[in-house]
Amino acid sequence: MTYTLEAFCNDAKQILATTPGPAGRKAVCEALEKLLKDEAFLAAYCGPDAKPGIETVYRDPDLGFNVLVHAYANGKSGPPHDHGDSWAVYGQAVGHTVMSTWRRLDDCSTEGRAKLEKDQTYQLDPGMAGIFEPKDIHSIVIADNCRFVRVTGTDLGTIETLVFNPEEGSVKPGNRL
Numbered sequence: 001m002t003y004t005l006e007a008f009c010n011d012a013k014q015i016l017a018t019t020p021g022p023a024g025r026k027a028v029c030e031a032l033e034k035l036l037k038d039e040a041f042l043a044a045y046c047g048p049d050a051k052p053g054i055e056t057v058y059r060d061p062d063l064g065f066n067v068l069v070h071a072y073a074n075g076k077s078g079p080p081h082d083h084g085d086s087w088a089v090y091g092q093a094v095g096h097t098v099m100s101t102w103r104r105l106d107d108c109s110t111e112g113r114a115k116l117e118k119d120q121t122y123q124l125d126p127g128m129a130g131i132f133e134p135k136d137i138h139s140i141v142i143a144d145n146c147r148f149v150r151v152t153g154t155d156l157g158t159i160e161t162l163v164f165n166p167e168e169g170s171v172k173p174g175n176r177l
Contacts, residue, residue: 003038003041004040005035005044005057013060013062013065015031016028022133029089029091029130032089032151033091033129050071052073053070054069054070055068056068064154065152065153066152066154066155066156070148073144075142075146078142079139080102080116080137081163083152083156084162085134085154086152086159087133089129089132090129090140093126093148094126094148095144095147096123096126097123098121101136101138102117103116104116112170114169114170116164116166161173
């Protein structure tokens, strides 16, 4: 049975409207894993002809969540960052992405300074999805020829997010990738 992007977006909207918080995001994560099994969706949005970069394929007019498709021919890595007050669900379509979570060790009292420690690292393979809650610090390493879907609680370009440099012990507002 097919599970379309439209069906996923409708399900996500219903889930988030009736079950806000971590339980709702977990249900969205499970629905995203279902979408990642749909061959028609994968061919249309995550196939070899996918538009390179990041494309917003859905923005909910009522709840504000976004569905984005990321397509990269060449691998890349991003520094540790958060998504501010938003959450994100990442779902792997093609290739793999290595995700690391980070723990902030300082008390946040010195502006521009932050001490981080890498907490755990895991790999998302095709069909797998994972959740980052608001303020979760994470970094990603994207493999060559990688495609993934990211659902965010809001348009991340409209809120403050933080980017960390563990080697320098610094933090600043900014863009992740």
